[in-house]
Structures are given as structure tokens and as C-alpha cells.
Amino acid sequence: xxxxxxxxxxxxxxxxxxxxxxxxxxxxxxxxxxxxxxxxxxxxxxxxxxxxxxxxxxxxxxxxxxxxxxxxxxxxxxxxxxxxxxxxxxxxxxxxxxxxxxxxxxxxxxxxxxxxxxxxxxxxx
Amino acid sequence: xxxxxxxxxxxxxxxxxxxxxxxxxxxxxxxxxxxxxxxxxxxxxxxxxxxxxxxxxxxxxxxxxxxxxxxxxxxxxxxxxxxxxxxxxxxxxxxxxxxxxxxxxxxxxxxxxxxxxxxxxxxxxxxxxxxxxxxxxxxxxxxxxxxxxxxxxxxxxxxxxxxxxxxxxxxxxxxxxxxxxxxxxxxxxxxxxxxxxxxxxxxxxxxxxxxxxxxxxxxxxxxxxxxxxxxxxxxxxxxxxxxxxxxxxxxxxxxxxxxxxxxxxxxxxxxxxxxxxxxxxxxxxxxxxxxxxxxxxxxxxxxxxxxxxxxxxxxxxxxxxxxxxxxxxxxxxxxxxxxxxxxxxxxxxxxxxxxxxxxxxxxxxxxxxxxxxx
Numbered sequence: 001x002x003x004x005x006x007x008x009x010x011x012x013x014x015x016x017x018x019x020x021x022x023x024x025x026x027x028x029x030x031x032x033x034x035x036x037x038x039x040x041x042x043x044x045x046x047x048x049x050x051x052x053x054x055x056x057x058x059x060x061x062x063x064x065x066x067x068x069x070x071x072x073x074x075x076x077x078x079x080x081x082x083x084x085x086x087x088x089x090x091x092x093x094x095x096x097x098x099x100x101x102x103x104x105x106x107x108x109x110x111x112x113x114x115x116x117x118x119x120x121x122x123x124x125x
Numbered sequence: 126x127x128x129x130x131x132x133x134x135x136x137x138x139x140x141x142x143x144x145x146x147x148x149x150x151x152x153x154x155x156x157x158x159x160x161x162x163x164x165x166x167x168x169x170x171x172x173x174x175x176x177x178x179x180x181x182x183x184x185x186x187x188x189x190x191x192x193x194x195x196x197x198x199x200x201x202x203x204x205x206x207x208x209x210x211x212x213x214x215x216x217x218x219x220x221x222x223x224x225x226x227x228x229x230x231x232x233x234x235x236x237x238x239x240x241x242x243x244x245x246x247x248x249x250x251x252x253x254x255x256x257x258x259x260x261x262x263x264x265x266x267x268x269x270x271x272x273x274x275x276x277x278x279x280x281x282x283x284x285x286x287x288x289x290x291x292x293x294x295x296x297x298x299x300x301x302x303x304x305x306x307x308x309x310x311x312x313x314x315x316x317x318x319x320x321x322x323x324x325x326x327x328x329x330x331x332x333x334x335x336x337x338x339x340x341x342x343x344x345x346x347x348x349x350x351x352x353x354x355x356x357x358x359x360x361x362x363x364x365x366x367x368x369x370x371x372x373x374x375x376x377x378x379x380x381x382x383x384x385x386x387x388x389x390x391x392x393x394x395x396x397x398x399x400x401x402x403x404x405x406x407x408x409x410x411x412x413x414x415x416x417x418x419x420x421x422x423x424x425x426x427x428x429x430x431x432x433x434x435x436x437x438x439x440x441x442x443x444x445x446x447x448x449x450x451x452x453x454x455x456x457x458x459x460x461x462x463x464x465x466x467x468x469x470x471x472x473x474x475x476x477x478x479x480x481x482x483x484x485x486x487x488x489x490x491x492x493x494x495x496x497x498x499x
Contacts, residue, residue: 033151033355034169036449037424037456039478055478057426059168059449060355081424 006117013068020100029091032058040076069107071100139185140276140336156249158186161353168355172451179282180352188252192243195266208389212237227400228375236304276336281326284348300499323364365489372445380407415467418487419458426456427475436472
């Protein structure tokens with residue numbers, strides 16, 4: 001399994017065998033607090049980098065989730081509908097949001113690696 | 126997703142600020158103060174704990190003021206629709222400052238003291254304007270003094286009375302909406318049996334210098350956990366209580382807001398407060414719109430500002446508070462709708478991110494009040 005990359009908007013993306021899995025970072029879920037609802041895109045939707053792709057709602061507020069890179073939605077994590085708290089429990093694992101196909105591997109590797117993201121997050125606090 | 130912490134420069138701090146940090150609170154700016162939005166347990170657990178046991182809230186950002194001097198009661202009553210003259214010493218009421226068009230300038234609690242003065246609790250974001258309003262509006266010998274050397278704690282929940290009985294014998298027998306001076310664990314306080322959660326509980330005014338010692342004593346009890354502003358908001362929403370700046374403001378009247386119960390028969394008849402003409406007209410003819418409870422179908426919350434339509438697609442109102450109810454495990458909201466669409470059960474459509482989300486008008490509160498009526 002490849003290493004995840006991160007965006008400055010706190011999404012993570014991991015490319016495995018041409019399919020990219022996307023979610024929100026552990027830092028993001030901690031900032032959000034208890035997640036109570038997730039709105040996911042239709043399978044087949046084409047997204048450009050930075051497009052609003054999903055919505056995650058905590059008790060406090062709704063936040064948009066952006067596509068880290070361009071691609072086509074191949075699969076969504078339907079289990080989140082009944083168990084949105086999975087995002088709090090395992091944001092960078094079973095709490096994934098969508099899988100994208102047709103992504104440019106170079107666009108993924110151009111994003112922050114775990115160390116760079118960690119430094120970025122520490123600059124925010 | 127966006128989410129960076131706003132700058133916390135120049136924010137005011139309550140006397141419990143260091144304790145919040147020690148307890149691991151996530152601090153956020155609120156009404157000019159650096160306040161705990163949640164502790165490590167998180168909003169859902171804090172909320173459910175308060176409904177099941179007891180929670181301690183720091184609400185020291187709120188304004189506490191005394192109204193004293195000759196004619197204090199009559200002078201204050203001229204600024205609010207509530208019946209203050211009928212308030213016996215040791216009793217308190219919920220009322221509001223209104224403007225000349227019956228808009229709500231702030232909502233507040235007012236307690237009558239044994240010495241003939243009044244004590245009011247004001248919203249943090251409104252307190253400066255409220256004090257100017259009092260200074261300009263109080264007549265005769267009445268004067269208002271902000272007690273900014275005091276903290277305010279709220280102990281709320283079904284176990285609150287058990288906890289209080291240990292430190293202030295007799296507090297467990299206080300009736301809902303009564304207030305008295307008493308020592309809690311030897312610390313002088315002004316205590317009311319009231320709150321903003323729908324649960325039984327107390328609001329405790331204490332000198333800033335004693336606030337941390339008192340909070341630590343209460344938090345050491347097994348029933349009590351600290352609760353942040355996040356759960357304070359979900360608790361009051363479930364209880365159907367208004368949040369100033371959202372559910373009520375200068376564009377809403379007490380009658381539209383469903384707060385006519387705070388206006389006694391005498392005051393309805395006599396008037397004599399700002400906006401009385403409009404309030405009397407709305408009481409007689411019914412308001413054009415009403416604050417109602419709204420239950421969206423499904424799990425998606427509908428937030429403040431969401432447009433509300435009737436089942437035919439005609440705009441009928443707006444949501445003013447909305448979120449997720451931890452007690453019900455479902456979204457809940459409050460908002461204003463045209464009186465023709467305000468009956469419980471009326472089908473509505475909520476515009477959530479461009480989609481029509483089905484909803485119905487629901488009775489308030491969403492979770493029954495459990496006040497200690499004695």
C-alpha cells in the first residue's frame with residue numbers, strides 16, 4: 001500500500017493500483033468533533049481538483065470536502081450513511097469517503113507527504 | 126475541507142480560563158471571549174451526560190447586572206414586557222428588552238432580591254448595548270451596575286440537586302425560577318434554580334476570586350463533568366429555547382417567537398413598554414409568522430439560514446437554529462414560518478444544498494423539560 005498524501009484543506013489521498021482512496025485527515029476529524037452526517041457524490045461523477053465533492057457534518061457545523069486531484073468517482077463508502085462516527089474512529093482507514101479512478105499519479109505525488117502535512121498542521125495551531 | 130483555528134488574540138478570559146485549558150478544552154472565540162466549545166469527551170457525550178447525570182458549564186461571559194435605587198422595579202418594568210412588579214423577592218422571570226417596534230434587543234433572566242433590587246443576566250454579545258440601554262432608559266433614582274467581578278457557573282442535569290445538597294443544604298428544595306444568597310462549600314454565592322438545558326439545575330453567581338475553587342469542588346463529584354458551549358447549544362435546541370442572534374433578534378417580536386407566555390394579563394392590558402402597540406395587536410390578531418420546531422426526515426441536519434417552503438414549493442420561512450439532536454439521534458431545527466404553515470405536522474421542504482429535504486412542523490420542546498416545580 002502506498003503512502004498517503006495530504007492537501008492543505010485536510011483531505012488525504014492514497015493511490016493503489018490506479019485507484020485513489022480519499023478521506024479527511026485525523027487532524028480534520030479531531031477539529032470537526034462528532035460526525036453525524038455525510039453526503040457523498042454519485043458514482044460516475046467527474047471531479048476536478050478542488051471541486052466540492054462531499055459534505056461532512058459534525059454536531060457543530062457542515063464542512064465541504066474537496067477533490068484533492070481530478071478523477072471519476074468509482075465508489076463511495078456507503079457504510080458511512082449509517083455509521084458516520086466511523087470517521088471519528090478511523091479517519092484515515094475505514095472512514096474513507098470515495099474512490100477515484102483515472103487520476104494522475106503525478107498530481108497525487110505533488111501533494112504533501114505525511115511529514116510535510118504534519119509540519120503544516122503544527123503551523124496552524 | 127476548510128478548518129483552521131481563528132486567531133485568539135485580544136479575547137477576554139473568564140476566571141475559569143486556566144481550568145478549561147487544564148481540562149483539555151478546545152477553546153473558541155465566542156462573543157469576544159476565549160471559551161470552551163468542548164472537552165476531550167466531545168459534544169455528544171457531554172450532552173448525553175448532562176441529560177443523564179449532571180454537567181458544569183462556565184457561562185461567566187454572560188453579563189450580570191444589578192438594578193438598584195428608588196423605583197428600580199417600576200423603572201426596569203418600563204423597558205420589558207414581563208411582569209416585574211408582581212415578582213416576589215426570591216423569584217425570577219424570563220423576559221426581554223424590546224424596541225419601539227417590538228423587536229427583541231436581548232432576552233434575559235431577572236430575579237428580585239430581598240433588598241428590593243433586581244439582578245439580571247444578559248447575553249454576552251448584548252451586554253454592552255444592554256447597559257447603555259439601561260443607562261439611557263432607567264428613570265428616577267434607578268441605576269444599573271454591571272457586576273463584572275463575578276463569574277457565573279451552571280450546574281445542570283437530573284443529579285444537580287443531589288450534588289448541591291452536599292455543599293449547600295436546602296438548595297435541593299429550591300423551586301424552579303427561585304433565587305437566593307447561599308454558601309456553597311463555604312463560598313458565598315447567589316444561586317438560582319434555572320438553566321438553559323431543559324433539565325433541572327442551578328445557575329451560580331460567584332465572585333471571580335472564588336470561581337475556580339467552587340468549580341473544582343463541583344467537578345470532583347462523581348456525577349459532574351465539564352460541558353462546553355457546543356453541548357450547551359444542542360441541549361437548549363432540544364429544549365426549544367431561543368438563542369439570541371439566531372432565533373430572536375431585533376427583527377422578531379416576542380409574540381412571533383412564541384414568548385407571549387412571558388407577558389402577564391396586566392401588562393398585556395396596560396402596555397407601557399417599548400413596542401407595546403405591536404405586541405397588543407399581534408396578541409389580538411395573531412402574528413403573521415411563528416417560531417416552530419421542525420423535524421427533517423432522514424439524517425441530514427438543516428442549519429441556520431436554510432430556506433423553508435411548503436409542500437407546494439412556496440417560500441414560507443427560514444430556519445434560525447438547526448443541528449443534530451444527540452438525545453433523539455436525529456436532526457432537529459427551529460425557525461419562523463408563516464402562521465398558515467405553523468400547525469404541528471405541516472409538511473415542509475428545506476433547501477439543503479440545493480435539494481428539497483422533506484420535513485414537518487413539530488411540537489417544542491423536542492425533549493421534555495424536567496424542571497423542579499416543587
